[in-house]
Amino acid sequence: MSYKGYAYINTIGCQMNVYDSEKLAGILKSHGFEMTNEMDKADIVVCNTCSIRHKAEEKAFSFLGRFAREKKKRPHLMTVMAGCVAQQEGEKAFARVPHLDIVLGTQAFSRFGQHLDALKSGKKQIVDIGESDVIFEAMPEKDRSDEDRSDESGFDGNKISKFVTIMQGCDNYCTYCVVPYVRGRERSRSHTSIVEEIKILAGNGIREITLLGQNVNSYAIKEDGLSFPQLLEKVSCVEGIARIRFATSHPKDLSMELIHAIRDIDKVCNHLHLPVQSGSNKILKKMNRGYTRETYINRIQALKSACPGIALSTDIIVGFPSETPEDFNDTMELLKIVEFDSIFAFAYSDRSSAPAAKFSDQVEEKEKMTRLNQLLELQEIYTHKKNKALVGKFLEVLVEGESHKLRDGFVKTSDKMKQMTGRSASNKIVHFPSDNCAIGDLVTIRIENAYPHSLWGYPGS
Ligand code: 5AD
Numbered sequence: 001m002s003y004k005g006y007a008y009i010n011t012i013g014c015q016m017n018v019y020d021s022e023k024l025a026g027i028l029k030s031h032g033f034e035m036t037n038e039m040d041k042a043d044i045v046v047c048n049t050c051s052i053r054h055k056a057e058e059k060a061f062s063f064l065g066r067f068a069r070e071k072k073k074r075p076h077l078m079t080v081m082a083g084c085v086a087q088q089e090g091e092k093a094f095a096r097v098p099h100l101d102i103v104l105g106t107q108a109f110s111r112f113g114q115h116l117d118a119l120k121s122g123k124k125q126i127v128d129i130g131e132s133d134v135i136f137e138a139m140p141e142k143d144r145s146d147e148d149r150s151d152e153s154g155f156d157g158n159k160i161s162k163f164v165t166i167m168q169g170c171d172n173y174c175t176y177c178v179v180p181y182v183r184g185r186e187r188s189r190s191h192t193s194i195v196e197e198i199k200i201l202a203g204n205g206i207r208e209i210t211l212l213g214q215n216v217n218s219y220a221i222k223e224d225g226l227s228f229p230q231l232l233e234k235v236s237c238v239e240g241i242a243r244i245r246f247a248t249s250h251p252k253d254l255s256m257e258l259i260h261a262i263r264d265i266d267k268v269c270n271h272l273h274l275p276v277q278s279g280s281n282k283i284l285k286k287m288n289r290g291y292t293r294e295t296y297i298n299r300i301q302a303l304k305s306a307c308p309g310i311a312l313s314t315d316i317i318v319g320f321p322s323e324t325p326e327d328f329n330d331t332m333e334l335l336k337i338v339e340f341d342s343i344f345a346f347a348y349s350d351r352s353s354a355p356a357a358k359f360s361d362q363v364e365e366k367e368k369m370t371r372l373n374q375l376l377e378l379q380e381i382y383t384h385k386k387n388k389a390l391v392g393k394f395l396e397v398l399v400e401g402e403s404h405k406l407r408d409g410f411v412k413t414s415d416k417m418k419q420m421t422g423r424s425a426s427n428k429i430v431h432f433p434s435d436n437c438a439i440g441d442l443v444t445i446r447i448e449n450a451y452p453h454s455l456w457g458y459p460g461s
């Protein structure tokens with residue numbers, strides 16, 4: 001059944017949501033919609049939501065709150081709440097967000113087309129928070145023209161890099177986390193379908209792939225007998241793909257086989273995101289993380305000696321229930337030992353469906369903020385130090401486009417050339433002048449200057 005008109009998607013949250021939104025866009029297009037970046041123009045608005053922290057959930061509800069006003073102005077407007085908050089709320093969503101047409105849970109995305117048809121036939125207030133054994137696998141379109149691709153820029157501005165989900169859900173049950181409750185049990189996608197999707201993306205000019213899963217190291221143990229490092233091997237054989245990244249690895253499952261894959265497979269970037277969450281053994285235990293501070297540091301040492309120069313990033317939660325100043329200090333000390341290239345740090349956010357919500361000794365909000373700022377301040381030193389160590393070195397940069405974020409001092413007045421930007425394999429943003437490189441090229445840059453969050457250099461070899 002076909003519609004006519006424009007569709008707008010607002011994506012909140014993680015990379016997996018970005019991936020899912022692209023798939024929703026595919027379904028909307030196959031139902032006759034054209035994608036738009038202007039919400040005012042849209043005939044259908046989808047909000048793909050996230051519930052990992054309170055702030056993300058609030059963001060979703062405040063966006064959805066606008067639907068009521070919009071519907072008054074344009075009664076034909078169709079509205080969809082998708083993703084983690086939709087899964088969590090189910091029927092209750094209609095009470096909180098009147099004028100909502102479809103509530104689409106995390107495992108219902110593959111049924112979105114059916115629900116659009118039902119809406120067209122007059123069905124009202126559709127809710128689907130049912131389960132699914134399969135991962136949402138809609139394939140990208142083959143042979144898309146550049147013109148076609150440009151209308152997706154609302155969800156993914158980068159034309160050379162794409163996310164590909166290889167597994168969904170999580171069986172780890174960290175006590176602070178809603179993921180196992182809103183995204184269900186861990187399910188892996190077949191390697192043939194993953195590789196087929198990546199071949200299509202490569203055919204469309206994509207140069208970099210980030211494989212996504214909550215815990216990629218437990219990929220496909222039950223399915224086709226292929227381990228995650230073996231999947232990396234298969235993906236690296238796809239012609240046209242220059243770089244492979246992946247997220248997220250769980251420290252308890254980081255195998256030597258994966259460390260060797262990072263070392264041995266050229267296309268796999270020399271960068272690992274390995275969330276530690278806390279440096280205190282007491283807190284790690286309460287979080288149900290399944291490793292100690294010592295085993296984490298051991299893994300990091302194994303990584304550093306097998307893959308010299310590897311860039312490391314992590315996630316940290318401060319102010320978990322019962323975190324004392326001493327526990328927090330253990331986290332600060334861990335930062336000094338590991339010297340991460342970058343961190344993502346969060347104040348603990350109470351999620352009612354996660355077990356930690358019932359833990360005693362909650363830390364005051366103000367104290368969480370103080371600790372968060374202290375941690376970020378400490379990390380700035382290491383981020384800058386790591387960047388400074390690259391001055392004088394040659395980095396291979398995958399060109400992403402013209403640089404929009406040039407600050408005073410970046411451009412030397414003598415440079416009349418275009419200023420370009422890209423990323424190194426270690427995930428550093430690199431700006432450089434060049435008139436003769438194209439998006440998707442790999443160029444060698446000699447680093448001249450290091451800024452706190454980016455690098456600047458000249459092409460050269
Ligand atoms: N509060 C704060 N941060 C959280 N994360 C997950 N759940 C919570 C929570 N309840 C963080 C973890 C995870 C990242 C994706 O989000 O650090 O690795």
Ligand code: SF4
Pocket residue numbers: 170171172173174177178179180214215250
């Ligand atoms: Fe959440 Fe832990 Fe699973 Fe990550 S590993 S998604 S933090 S439960």
